[in-house]
Amino acid sequence: MTHTNTTTDADTLDTATTVGIQLQRIRHFWPLVLLITLGAVIASAVSTYTAEPSYTGRTVLIVSSPGRVPEEDAVMVRGYIDLFNDPAYQARLRDSTDLPPGTTFEARTAAASSMIFVEATAGTDVGAKDAALALATNFRWDVDAVRRAEKDASLDALRSQLDERRRLLTEGADPAYTTQRIIELETLIQQLQGDSTNQLQILQPDAGIAMSEPSMSRNVLVGLLGGLVLGSVAAVLAALFSPTLGTSHDVHTRTGVNPVVEIPRGGSRRKGRARHLGFVRLATRAGHRQVPRPGTLAVASPTRTPATGQVARAIAEFWAGEGERVVLLHADMHTVTVQERTAADDAVTVRTALVRDLLDDPDAPLNRERFTHLLRRLRADADLVIVEVPPLTEDPFAHSACVVSDRTVLVLDRRSGRVGPTREAVGLLADAELLGAVLVDPRTGSSLVRRLFRRNKRGESLAPVRYERIDNLGPDTTTISSNGHHPDRDAATLLSGKPGATP
Structure with a gap:
């Protein structure tokens, strides 16, 4: 020729540019973009209109270790929160807790404090409050289980020694030495029973309930943007596989x-x-x-x-x-x-x-x-x-x-x-x-x-x-x-x- x-x-x-080529294709298939965008906007509006309000209950836990600076407790709290929000642990926690259907939950902290906020979101206010308290309680007992077992073992050992010293005292052992040893063992048992290092405690079982409703304007805007993106992608794909020649670039590359x-x-x-x-x-x-x-x-x-x-x-x-x-x-x-x-x-x-x-x-x-x-x-x-x-x-x-x-x-x-x-x-x-x-x-x-x-x-x-x-x-x-x-x-x-x- x-x-x-x-x-x-x-x-x-x-x-000359990839962007210019794709814009030409999108303009050529603008009815498809418009149709998908309208569908996304309508779907967002309908789902928002029919959606029920949700409620978020909150329970506050605290870590307070005597004789330790708060910054060290804050580091421990960060680790506890990572454990609570881990997907695998949340699945285990959900199985062990009686929760309303569709309940979601998470833990967070405020700045570098020693407090943990356990939040549960459900369809009713009572369900959200009870779920937050149950989750916080189960998490507390789950975290403290190992330390509690160690403490119980230590207490049992000290009590056994205390009973032995008392028996020796009744059998005629040196009263001065035996009595002093009995006092030391009783003091150790009292200190161990009162030790709360790294221990989670419930600070506030009901820290309030917040109600939230879906925002019509925000959801419609998200639907609009999502529809435009999805419609543009669909238009580009349609141009690539369409037998029509809608743009100069298509004419050049295909003919x-x-x-x-x-x-x-x-x-x-x-x-x-x-x-x-x-x-x-x-x-x-x-x-x-x-x-x-x-x-x-x-x-x-x-x-x-x-x-x-x-x-x-x-x-x-x-x-x-x-x-x-x-x-x-x-x-x-x-x-x-x-x-x-x-x-x-x-x-x-x-x-x-x-x-x-x-x-x-x-x-x-x-x-x-x-x-x-x-x-x-x-x-x-x-x-x-x-x-x-x-x-x-x-x-x-x-x-x-x-x-x-x-x-x-x-x-x-x-x-x-x-x-x-x-x-x-x-x-x-x-x-x-x-x-x-x-x-x-x-x-x-x-x-x-x-x-x-x-x-x-x-x-x-x-x-x-x-x-x-x-x-x-x-x-x-x-x-x-x-x-x-x-x-x-x-x-x-x-x-x-x-x-x-x-x-």
Whole structure:
């Protein structure tokens, strides 16, 4: 395939970065993003509205070791909290405690204090209070179990020694020594019984109950953000696996063709302006250096789409406004995109015709030779002949029309373009001179909007356009044609713009 276009930085779409590519895909599949986002917001709102309030009960434990600084107790408290919040230990604690269904619990501390706050959240206030106290009690007894066993063993040993000294005293042992030893053992037993080092104690069994209700605004905001993220991911995945060609990057990577211009949809003032500038950029590519004068420019698409006619009309109107004699020739026998339209006397003129109306024998098959001869006759009195070609994958003649034309513009419909037909069309154009490909959104907006925003890039009104239809190429028309043309308005008259001219 021969490419005659050169892509500049100004014409290249913003697909150089990964972020730009993904944003294009998200914009193309924006209905999917909107649907997922609305679903997430609605789900968040419904779940928040139907959710019941929750209650959090609290029980306070404390570690107080006589003769030790509070900072050392705070270190011990940190270890106790890590143990309480460990998932494996919480599962064990849940099994050993009678808790209401759905109860959640955790332990925390305040700064570097020696207090532990055991909190339990349940569906009722009574359930939350009882759960917090039961969890704190079980945790306390569980932590103190080892130390309690050691203390009991030490007390039993001291009591055994005390009983032995008392027995010896009754049997006549030295009273002074035995009595002193008995006093020492009783003192050790009292000290050991009163030792609370590293021991958890319940400071406040009921430290209050807090009620919390889900926030509608916060949950809806979370649902909105989550829906946007999920919708964007879904849009990117849909673009990767979709058979459509929604972005220029998809066209380039999946078909090997790099669109030189992208035409967005119309509608608002901003969109209409961007659409107009896109058509202008495309039309300027058909200048004298790219398309010789007189010359022929074919406008073709893989499948039938209104975008083909939109591109052909835009290029024809632009160069007619530049003062060139332009003929818009419809080679598609199934679709007529332009009807004759009159305007003011100062309007620029675009001549339009159907191929079948200009052939000597419309019933005979249209082949490359007859079409080449027709183009030669039209170029005799025209600077630029723009041919709206039938779909490349549907009409065998479309390939011939592109080959005999000086340059070809490949039109890709952003909404309905598919990978398979586009690849087939690119293969058919291998022996044609491709001016470039254009990705077009055929949606133009309402007719009222088009009338209101028919402006050029300086904000001035575009020149009115008059379409005049050519019925035949014969010089001797003796009757008024069916569309109202007068006898002297044969092909030469229309092409030259001078009444009475002859071919």
